Amino acid sequence: MTTPYRTIVRDGLWDNNGVLAMLLGLCPAMAMTTSATNALGMGLATAVVMAASSMLVGMFRNQITQEVRIPVFILVIASMVTLVDLFMNAWMHELYKVLGMFIPLIVSNCLPLARLEAFAGKNSTLPSLVDGLFMGLGFTIALTLIGAVREIVGVGTLFADASLLFGPAFKFMEMRLLPADTGILMMVLPPGGFLALGLLVVGKRMLDVRAGKAIQMGGAHSAA
Amino acid sequence: MKAQRTLRHGLILGTFCLGFGIVLAISDSITVDDIAARAQEDRLNSLSQVIPASIHDNNPVTDTVTMKNDRNKEITVYRARKEGKVTGVAYEIFGSGYAGEMKLMMGVDAQGKILGVRVLAHKETPGLGDKIEVKKGDWILRFTDLSLGNPLPDKWKVKKDGGQFDQFAGATITPRGVVDAIHKGLELFSANKAKMMDIDTSKVATKEAH
Numbered sequence: 038m039t040t041p042y043r044t045i046v047r048d049g050l051w052d053n054n055g056v057l058a059m060l061l062g063l064c065p066a067m068a069m070t071t072s073a074t075n076a077l078g079m080g081l082a083t084a085v086v087m088a089a090s091s092m093l094v095g096m097f098r099n100q101i102t103q104e105v106r107i108p109v110f111i112l113v114i115a116s117m118v119t120l121v122d123l124f125m126n127a128w129m130h131e132l133y134k135v136l137g138m139f140i141p142l143i144v145s146n147c148l149p150l151a152r153l154e155a156f157a158g159k160n161s162t163l164p165s166l167v168d169g170l171f172m173g174l175g176f177t178i179a180l181t182l183i184g185a186v187r188e189i190v191g192v193g194t195l196f197a198d199a200s201l202l203f204g205p206a207f208k209f210m211e212m213r214l215l216p217a218d219t220g221i222l223m224m225v226l227p228p229g230g231f232l233a234l235g236l237l238v239v240g241k242r243m244l245d246v247r248a249g250k251a252i253q254m255g256g257a258h259s260a261a
Numbered sequence: 262m263k264a265q266r267t268l269r270h271g272l273i274l275g276t277f278c279l280g281f282g283i284v285l286a287i288s289d290s291i292t293v294d295d296i297a298a299r300a301q302e303d304r305l306n307s308l309s310q311v312i313p314a315s316i317h318d319n320n321p322v323t324d325t326v327t328m329k330n331d332r333n334k335e336i337t338v339y340r341a342r343k344e345g346k347v348t349g350v351a352y353e354i355f356g357s358g359y360a361g362e363m364k365l366m367m368g369v370d371a372q373g374k375i376l377g378v379r380v381l382a383h384k385e386t387p388g389l390g391d392k393i394e395v396k397k398g399d400w401i402l403r404f405t406d407l408s409l410g411n412p413l414p415d416k417w418k419v420k421k422d423g424g425q426f427d428q429f430a431g432a433t434i435t436p437r438g439v440v441d442a443i444h445k446g447l448e449l450f451s452a453n454k455a456k457m458m459d460i461d462t463s464k465v466a467t468k469e470a471h
Contacts, residue, residue, distance in 0.1 A: 068436050071387055097277075104266075105274045116281040127295035134303075192388055222388050 047169030055177035062148035067230040078186030084173025091169025191224035311368030311377035317341035357443030390435035
């Protein structure tokens with residue numbers, strides 16, 4: 038089975054986007070999107086885990102038998118998450134202080150597992166790496182969009198505290214778009230997550246319809 | 262042979278577990294020192310916000326004693342010393358917020374006056390209850406210099422309950438929990454002063470009146 042890299046990249050970023058098309062990984066997509074900065078950080082950490090675990094599974098796909106594939110996939114994801122957790126704690130401590138308690142949650146995100154099952158288990162190392170990476174980046178884009186919508190409408194800022202998360206060089210990203218205390222607070226609370234996600238899914242489908250594409254229903258129908 | 266196949270799957274799974282186990286063990290041993298150093302820095306950082314550098318010449322992170330607080334929870338008391346004498350202590354205090362427990366760090370000087378209070382962890386509503394963070398408002402700074410007798414005990418409450426501390430618009434439970442935690446923390450200090458301050462108990466004749 039060979040899929041052109043162009044298709045893999047397109048699928049991951051837009052056509053088959055993990056959150057906006059497949060509606061997978063909704064737990065972090067709701068919990069971590071109260072601000073665009075948190076969403077971006079969580080998305081990038083997930084992308085690293087996905088790229089690494091997809092590559093490993095692609096590499097060992099001939100050794101992993103059908104019967105034990107699920108435990109092995111989970112083992113791979115859990116190990117990658119633990120590695121990211123350890124390395125971030127040791128060497129990217131500022132980022133870790135913000136994301137630390139959410140990193141273990143990547144294990145419970147079903148998007149990495151879905152990609153291992155649907156793609157990496159059947160493809161060789163390099164395409165698997167590309168698929169994991171771009172699915173993860175698509176996830177990052179979706180999370181950042183949800184986070185941006187919620188943050189702008191909810192508190193009127195965009196990428197607040199980005200310099201705390203990524204370093205002083207990212208101070209330019211911090212913006213205030215609405216005057217203080219004018220936001221609709223509900224958008225930062227849990228209901229706002231569902232509203233923002235719903236509207237973004239609608240928006241994506243409208244763009245797809247306008248582009249004349251058949252609406253792609255989610256490849257997998259289970260969601261976490 | 263079915264048994265043979267089962268054995269093979271077990272071996273595959275076992276091999277992967279062993280392999281990743283080794284990788285994780287190696288990574289852990291590489292990072293363990295750095296992680297401990299970061300945790301130490303974090304603690305020093307939060308301590309330096311509630312204990313001014315001018316009152317101590319020791320490292321409070323390493324000069325500690327553990328004790329039980331009023332909820333029977335083990336807490337660590339960090340001591341600030343100048344020329345060997347304890348000039349102040351810092352310890353964690355806990356309050357009940359709107360969404361669970363809030364963890365704060367409080368510094369108290371030898372006379373029982375608050376040197377500073379900072380919120381370490383909470384799950385309060387963003388935009389409403391999170392104004393207790395020093396990053397989001399200066400509310401928490403008004404506790405500095407207060408003590409058990411200042412204000413009087415019945416004023417150690419939020420305004421809504423007849424006390425002297427402002428609540429936030431739309432959030433009363435959070436500040437109520439913080440005020441209560443600080444008050445309880447001061448009581449803990451006055452009741453366990455000798456132990457927390459490392460004063461030789463045989464020489465302490467009377468407990469300070471308040």
